[in-house]
Amino acid sequence: MNSNMNLLGRQVRIKKVLIPCFVLLLIGCSQSRTADNAVSVEPDTTKKVVTVDTTKQDTMKVDAMTSATAMPNHSSFNGILMVPPQRFATVTLTMGGKIHSVNVLSGSYVKKGVLLATLENPEFVSLQQNYLEAHAQAEYLEAEFRRQQRLSTEEAASQKRFQQSKADYLSMKSRLEATSAQLTLLGIIPQSLLNGGIRIYLEVKAPLDGYVAALNVNLGKYISAGQPLCEVINKGETLLRMTAYEKDLKDLLPGRHVQFRVNGMGTQTFHATLISVGQEVDKTNRSIEVYARVKESNPRFRPGMYISARVEK
Secondary structure, rough: OOOHHHHHHHHHHHHHHHHHHHHHHHHHHHHHHHHHHHHHHHHHHHHHHHHHHHHHHHHHOOOOOOOOOOOOOEEEEEEEEEEOHHHHEEOOOOOOOEEEEEEOOOEEEEOOOOOEEEHHHHHHHHHHHHHHHHHHHHHHHHHHHHHHHHHHHHHOOHHHHHHHHHHHHHHHHHHHHHHHHHHOOOOHHHHHHHHHOOOOOOEEEOOOOOEEEEOOOOOOOOOOOOOOOOEEEOOOOOOOEEEEEHHHHHHHHOOOOOEEOOOOOOOOOOOEEEEEEEEOOOOOOOOEEEEEEEOHHHHHHOOOEEEEEEEEE
């Protein structure tokens, strides 16, 4: 009996020792797992830091012109190609007429003075007739005026007849000058009618070297006075017309370099120089027109083609 009691007491003492040990072991394992978890979190934290840096890199925009990182010393604009007003001509006439012949097509290259078309109009014939008659009458009246002037000086003729001859001569001279000016506006050299006679058809000639555009005529079509016959475009000089805004004015100074691309011409980059900044702000969209002179020439350039440009600060 006593041995059993001793055995039972021993077992109780062993349990009292083992239970705390087991508890300590569990706590140690839990701390070990916590430490492992803490170690495994550190790489994730590092990744988050890298992600933040990448985000900063993503905020740097890629330049549309060179595919390089855009720097804060450039300003981007949109616009179109154009030619200066001095190289763009709209062919119109001060006298209308019916189209008799057409010698060109849209896109044809012509030299200054080349015949584009001919028109027929009875008024054109009458105008030449008036010039020739006025020229003949002016010669006669001038001779009469000189004769009366001499007689008046010698007191062989009355002052009234002299004054009348003078008035007739000056009136006819004015008429001659008026018809001569009208013919000049039509591209006719008045003196050429004295030797060549009256022309039946009014000739329309190219005002400058360039390409024919906007030709919308055909045989028999009537063209009114002032109505455009066609356009002639000289591409010897090309400009950029870009749209800017008030906030951009500080960066837009004549002489600054411009790089641009043309819509439909791929990634090829061209160069220009800023030459003019508009002095008036559009009341609707608050925009300002900016002009740059293109340095290169390209046969594919067409007025009106869209461009994207970058102006260096």
